Amino acid sequence: MSNYTISETCQENVFSHFFKNHIKSLRNFLTYKYGNEEQAEDIAQEAFIKLWQNCKDVPLEKAKSYIYTIANNSSLNVIAHQKVKLNYQKTNASNDRSNESPEFLLEEKQFKDKLLTAIENLNETQRVAFLMHRIDGKKYAEIAEELNISVKAVEKRIHIALLELRKEFKNFK
Numbered sequence: 814m815s816n817y818t819i820s821e822t823c824q825e826n827v828f829s830h831f832f833k834n835h836i837k838s839l840r841n842f843l844t845y846k847y848g849n850e851e852q853a854e855d856i857a858q859e860a861f862i863k864l865w866q867n868c869k870d871v872p873l874e875k876a877k878s879y880i881y882t883i884a885n886n887s888s889l890n891v892i893a894h895q896k897v898k899l900n901y902q903k904t905n906a907s908n909d910r911s912n913e914s915p916e917f918l919l920e921e922k923q924f925k926d927k928l929l930t931a932i933e934n935l936n937e938t939q940r941v942a943f944l945m946h947r948i949d950g951k952k953y954a955e956i957a958e959e960l961n962i963s964v965k966a967v968e969k970r971i972h973i974a975l976l977e978l979r980k981e982f983k984n985f986k
Contacts, residue, residue, distance in 0.1 A: 821873060822868045822869075822871060822872065822873045822876060823865075823868040823869055827873065828864075828865060828868065831873065831876060832861055835877060835880065836857060836861065839857045839860065839880055839881065839884055840853050840854055840857040841853075842881065842884070843856055843857060843884055843885075843888060846885075846888070847888050847892070852888070852891060853888075856884050856887045856888055856891070857880075857884055859883070859884075859887060860880040860881075860883040860884040860887065861880060863880075863883050864876055864879055864880050864883070867879075927981065927982070928978075928982075931977070931978050931981040931982070932944070932978070934977075934981075935974050935977055935978075938970055939970045939971070939973055939974040939977070940974065941960070941970075942956055942960070942967050942970035942971050942974065943970070943971050943974040943975070945959070946967075946971055953967045953968060953971075
């Protein structure tokens with residue numbers, strides 16, 4: 814297809830041929846990368862629309878990379894927007910507690926207080942390893958490297974911390 818000139822990108826038959834040759838691979842690329850078939854279809858179509866709108870500026874030799882770049886950037890924008898929506902839902906869900914009973918709210922507060930106290934009562938080595946794993950989301954190997962101990966030592970510290978916390982909550986309603 815490299816025998817076409819820049820101006821031929823805007824010709825309907827050339828564009829149609831290009832579309833038929835690349836729509837499936839672009840849609841598959843987006844589906845594989847982001848896991849949503851409907852979104853992949855929409856974004857692939859939008860990429861070709863933008864190519865058509867800018868056909869005078871995009872030579873046919875660069876059209877494939879153009880549509881992939883447009884599609885990838887559009888997907889990233891959609892994901893960023895979804896993250897904003899999720900964060901908004903999380904903050905509003907935690908603020909809107911009018912439908913929960915006062916008993917539930919009291920129990921929740923008591924549970925949180927008891928949990929914080931139980932974590933504070935762990936010895937320092939157990940507490941540090943436990944919080945690094947559960948709060949920071951670090952893997953055992955990362956914790957071991959940072960604390961300059963073996964992975965087995967990290968496993969033991971977290972295991973003992975969990976046993977201690979279970980003891981505290983064994984009879985909690």
